Amino acid sequence: MSNDPELEELFQDPAHREVVDLLKLSRPAAPPLDPNFHNYLRTKLMTEARRTLQPQSARRGFPFSLGPKALAPAMAAVAAGFLVVLGIQIYLQNQSPSSAMVAVDLSHIQNKTNVATAEPIVIPFSGPVDKNAVADTVVIEPATSVTKQWVGQNLVIIPDHPLAPNTTYTVSLKASSAPKESRPNVQPTPAVAPSPVVVHFTTVRAPVPPVNPPSYRSRNVTYGQENRLADAGTVFNGGWTPTGQLIVTRPSGQPGPGSSPAAPATASGAAPKATTDIWLMSALGTPIRILVPGGNFPAAAPSGGVFAAWQVISGSQASLRIWDLQGNLQGTLATLDSMPDRAPVWIGSDRIAYVTQGRLVIVDSHGGSVNTRAIRMQRGSVAGSPLGTLLAVEATDGSSVIDLASGSRNPLPAGATGFAWSSKGDLGFLVPQASGSDLYIAAGGKNAQRIASSPSGQTWSDLNWAPDGASLLLASKPAGASSSASRLMLINVDGSGLTTFASEQEYSSPQWSSLGDLVLFTRQDEAGGRAFWTASTAPSESDAASKQALAEVDRFMQARLKGDRGAAQESLDASGLNAYQGGASSLLSPAGSKYERYYPVTVQLTGSNPNTFLVGVRIFVSRSGVQRSFFEEQLTLVLKDQRYLVDAVTSTPAVPLGHGPTVVSVEIVPADKGSQVRVRFDADLRPETVTTDTIQVRGVDGRPIITRITFDADSHLATLALSVRPGAYQLVVTTGVMDINGVTMADEYHASLVISR
Amino acid sequence: MPDFEERELVERAKEDPDAFGALYDRYFPQIYRFAYSRVRDQSLAEDVTSEVFFKALRNIKRYTYSGHPFSSWLYQITLNAVADHYRGQHGEVELEEGASLPSGAPSVDDEVVRRDRSRRVWSAIDQLPRHQRAAMVLKFGEDKKIEEIAQIMGKSAGAVKLLLHRAVERLRRELPPEFEAGLT
Numbered sequence: 001m002s003n004d005p006e007l008e009e010l011f012q013d014p015a016h017r018e019v020v021d022l023l024k025l026s027r028p029a030a031p032p033l034d035p036n037f038h039n040y041l042r043t044k045l046m047t048e049a050r051r052t053l054q055p056q057s058a059r060r061g062f063p064f065s066l067g068p069k070a071l072a073p074a075m076a077a078v079a080a081g082f083l084v085v086l087g088i089q090i091y092l093q094n095q096s097p098s099s100a101m102v103a104v105d106l107s108h109i110q111n112k113t114n115v116a117t118a119e120p121i122v123i124p125f126s127g128p129v130d131k132n133a134v135a136d137t138v139v140i141e142p143a144t145s146v147t148k149q150w151v152g153q154n155l156v157i158i159p160d161h162p163l164a165p166n167t168t169y170t171v172s173l174k175a176s177s178a179p180k181e182s183r184p185n186v187q188p189t190p191a192v193a194p195s196p197v198v199v200h201f202t203t204v205r206a207p208v209p210p211v212n213p214p215s216y217r218s219r220n221v222t223y224g225q226e227n228r229l230a231d232a233g234t235v236f237n238g239g240w241t242p243t244g245q246l247i248v249t250r251p252s253g254q255p256g257p258g259s260s261p262a263a264p265a266t267a268s269g270a271a272p273k274a275t276t277d278i279w280l281m282s283a284l285g286t287p288i289r290i291l292v293p294g295g296n297f298p299a300a301a302p303s304g305g306v307f308a309a310w311q312v313i314s315g316s317q318a319s320l321r322i323w324d325l326q327g328n329l330q331g332t333l334a335t336l337d338s339m340p341d342r343a344p345v346w347i348g349s350d351r352i353a354y355v356t357q358g359r360l361v362i363v364d365s366h367g368g369s370v371n372t373r374a375i376r377m378q379r380g381s382v383a384g385s386p387l388g389t390l391l392a393v394e395a396t397d398g399s400s401v402i403d404l405a406s407g408s409r410n411p412l413p414a415g416a417t418g419f420a421w422s423s424k425g426d427l428g429f430l431v432p433q434a435s436g437s438d439l440y441i442a443a444g445g446k447n448a449q450r451i452a453s454s455p456s457g458q459t460w461s462d463l464n465w466a467p468d469g470a471s472l473l474l475a476s477k478p479a480g481a482s483s484s485a486s487r488l489m490l491i492n493v494d495g496s497g498l499t500t501f502a503s504e505q506e507y508s509s510p511q512w513s514s515l516g517d518l519v520l521f522t523r524q525d526e527a528g529g530r531a532f533w534t535a536s537t538a539p540s541e542s543d544a545a546s547k548q549a550l551a552e553v554d555r556f557m558q559a560r561l562k563g564d565r566g567a568a569q570e571s572l573d574a575s576g577l578n579a580y581q582g583g584a585s586s587l588l589s590p591a592g593s594k595y596e597r598y599y600p601v602t603v604q605l606t607g608s609n610p611n612t613f614l615v616g617v618r619i620f621v622s623r624s625g626v627q628r629s630f631f632e633e634q635l636t637l638v639l640k641d642q643r644y645l646v647d648a649v650t651s652t653p654a655v656p657l658g659h660g661p662t663v664v665s666v667e668i669v670p671a672d673k674g675s676q677v678r679v680r681f682d683a684d685l686r687p688e689t690v691t692t693d694t695i696q697v698r699g700v701d702g703r704p705i706i707t708r709i710t711f712d713a714d715s716h717l718a719t720l721a722l723s724v725r726p727g728a729y730q731l732v733v734t735t736g737v738m739d740i741n742g743v744t745m746a747d748e749y750h751a752s753l754v755i756s757r
Numbered sequence: 758m759p760d761f762e763e764r765e766l767v768e769r770a771k772e773d774p775d776a777f778g779a780l781y782d783r784y785f786p787q788i789y790r791f792a793y794s795r796v797r798d799q800s801l802a803e804d805v806t807s808e809v810f811f812k813a814l815r816n817i818k819r820y821t822y823s824g825h826p827f828s829s830w831l832y833q834i835t836l837n838a839v840a841d842h843y844r845g846q847h848g849e850v851e852l853e854e855g856a857s858l859p860s861g862a863p864s865v866d867d868e869v870v871r872r873d874r875s876r877r878v879w880s881a882i883d884q885l886p887r888h889q890r891a892a893m894v895l896k897f898g899e900d901k902k903i904e905e906i907a908q909i910m911g912k913s914a915g916a917v918k919l920l921l922h923r924a925v926e927r928l929r930r931e932l933p934p935e936f937e938a939g940l941t
Contacts, residue, residue, distance in 0.1 A: 006902065006903050007896075010903075010918055010921060010922065011922075011925060015929050016922075016925050016926065016929060018929070019925050019928050019929045019932070020925060022878055023878060023893075023897045023925075023928075024897070026878050026879060026897075027879075027898065028790075028794060028879045028882075028894070028898050029876060029879065030790070031789065031790055031793035031794070031799070031802065032793075032799045033789060033799075034799070034803070037803055038785055041781075041785075041803075041806065041807050041810065042778060042781055042782070042785075044807075045777070045778070045781055045810055045811065045814060046774055046777075046778055048811065048814060049774035049777045049778070049814055050774045052814065052815070053770075053771070053772055053773065053774050053777065053814075152800070152803075231786070
C-alpha cells in the first residue's frame, strides 16, 4: 500500500503514523488453503449455476458478447469430436433401506473429455465413509500409480506421473460403510453401500500429431490463452520438466498435498534457515507434491526424470543434491558454506555445473569432480549443450565454448552472454551493443554468426529456444527501462520473422515447454509483484501440407464415425476404394458396434513428388455405448489435384481395452547420429520389461535392427536410438511389456516406420 | 478489471453460468482470505466461502449496481455469514481491554525481523474487537476505501474512521517498544 490520502488525513499524530506505516509495510500471512478446494467449490457452484441460471435462447440485447478467446476452449472441444459429456449423479444406497443416502457427485468428471493429464481426480462424497477402506479399493485402468488423500469428504487421487494423452481412463472404487457410532441416541451414520463407483474420463488429445520431421513447428506460432499460475510472491523461480510439469520454488509453509511445516533434518541439530520449499506443480498451477523442504533453485535434467537443486542442510550450509520427481533423494553432489543465488546447470543428463567462490565447478551425477581447466567467473552466463559435450561460459577473461572432451576452447565475440542451447545443439547468445543487442547463432556451437540486431534503443535478453530449434523467444525492452516495459518477441533461427509474441508489456523470462504447447513467463501484477504465468501457443498456418493432409483424414474419419458411407468414400481415390471394398479394413463399423472416436497416432511424410503422407489412426469401437476395443489403420494419403485422398490402407486386429498396457503414440525424431523412435504407453510400466527384446525395430526382412533403448518411467516413454538407412521399417512391441500390476500387453503391437534421413 | 467490464460480467452472470464462474475465479482468493481472517480456521473459512458464493448465486439476479465494486457485495455477504456462524455461540470473545499481545525475541536477519514484525502486528489485529478487526483487515489487508468499508459493514464512513482510529490507538498502546524503535 503506498500513499493513501485517507490514512494521511485520518492519522496525523506521529505516534499513530508510526503504527500506520508499519501496517502499510505489512501484510497478513497468506491463509492456509487446500489447493483442491477452489476447484471443488467451483464444480459444485457451476453445477448449481447450470441448474438455476437459465440462459435465454437469444440474449436480450445486452451489448456485449463472448469474444473468440472465451469461446476457444469450447470450440476446441467440439473440434475434437469427442463423446458427449454425460453429467450424472450416482446415489449409493445404504444397506439399511431406512437410512439416509450418500451421494457421490461425479458430474464434474464422469465421461468428461479433454481432461488435463496432470490434474488430480476429485471424487466428492456427501456423507461419511470409511476413508481408509474406500481409498484402498481404488483401481485405475490403464495401470497408474497414484497418491490418495482425503480432503474433507473428497477423495483426491493424484497421479504420480502425468496421465497419457488420448486415453480413456476408468477409476473404480468400492465404497465401505463408515465405522458405526457407539453413542446412544445418535442417528445412524449415513454410509455407502459396497456398490462399486465407476468413473470414466478421457484425457486431452496430444497437442500436435507428430510429423516427421520435425514433430513440433514453432515458426510463427501465436500467443494463445494465458493463465496465472500463482500470485506474486508465492512462486520465486521454476521451470519445466521434460514431461510438461513444473518444478517451482515457493515460500515455506505454502498449502498443498503433503505439505508439512516441518523443517528438514539437520546434521548438527541446529535449526536450519529454510525459508523456501521446492514443489512439483501442474501446468495449470495446481501444487502436486512437495519435493524438497528447504530447497531452492531447481533445475530439471533433460531426461531421466530427476532434477538438481540446492537444499539448506544446517545453519547457512547448502547442499547440491539430486532427487526424482517423487521427492526421493538420489544423491548429494556438493556442500557449500552458503546458499548460491542461482540454479545449477545441467550438462547433458549426467553432469552438473555450478559457481562457487568465483570459480566454475563441474561434477558428475555422483559428485565426482570433472577435470576441466580452471574457469574464473562471477555472475556470467553458463549453459551446457544437450548432448553434454560442449559448455558455453561467460568467464571473467571472456566468453567461449569449451569442448569438454578435448578441453579446447572456442572464443566467442566479446561480451557474449545469455547462452541458450537448442535441442539440435545450436547455441544462441546475445552481445550487448551501445545502441541495443546483437543476436548470434553458433550452429553446433561453432562459427557464430550474427543473425539479427535489436531495433535501435531496445535491448534483448532472456533467450529461450522453441523445442524444435527453429525459433527463439526473447524479452525486449527500451534501454535503461525497468522490466515493467519488457515484451516477449519471437524470431526465427535465421533472424527472420521478428514479431511480437505477447502484445502486453511487463512480460519476461520466457521458457518454452518441451512439447511446445505452453510458454512459462513472468509478468508484473497489479500490485507491482512478479507473478508466474503460462500462455498457450497456437500453431502457425504455414505447415500447409501436413495440415491439409490431416484435415482430410479428419473429414474422412468424421464421416465414418457418423456412419456416412457416401461422405467417407469422397475421401478415397480409386485405389483406396478398392482397398476398403477388398476387405483391407472396414469403412463403417460392423453391425452392433460403433466407431466412437479416433485420433492420429503418427503422421509421417514419406514422399514429396507427389506429396505422400502415412497417417496412423487409432479407432475406438464401442458396443452398447461402452468403448471396448480399438484398432489401428495406416492410411496412405497422396496429393491429387490439390487434394489429399486416401490411396491405401492396412489395419491391425482389434485390441480389447482394459487388458494391459497399450501404445498411445509413435514418433520418429531425427537425432545427431541417426534417428530416435519414441514409443509412448498409456500405463505405468515395470521398467525391467522395457528392453530391446520387447520393443524392436525390424527391417523388411523381419530381422531386428540393433538399437539402444532408454525408458522414462514418469512419462511412459521408451526411446530407441538407431542408425539406419532411409527406408521402411516395422516397429514391434511384444507382449513382454508389463504394467505395474503385472498385466502384459494383450497383443503384439505393430506399426510401419518410414525413416526419411 | 475496469469498472464497466466488471458490470458487464455481473450482468452476464445473471443468466450465464460461465460468467458466474469467471466472477468466482476472480473473487475467490480475496473472499477466502477475508473469511479466514475472520474465523482463523481453515475448515470454517471453507464453509463460509462456500456459503458466500452459493448465496451470491442464489441472489445475483437481485443484485443491482450501487456505485461500489461487486466485491463489496461479496464482502457484505461474508460478514453476514461469519456473524451467522457465531450467532448463538460464544466462540468469539470481544476483548475490549487487556488482551496481551504476542511477544518474542527479535531475529538477527533484517528480513526475518520484518517478517516477524509483520506476523506479530497482524496477530495483534486478531486480538482486536470484532468490528475494529473487520475494519482494519479491509483497510490494511484488502486496501479498501473507507467509503467501501462503510458500505460493506453497513456503517457510516465516520463510524468506520472511528473504528480504525481506536484500533490504531490500541495497537500503539500495546505493541512492544521494539516495534517503534524499528519504525524509523
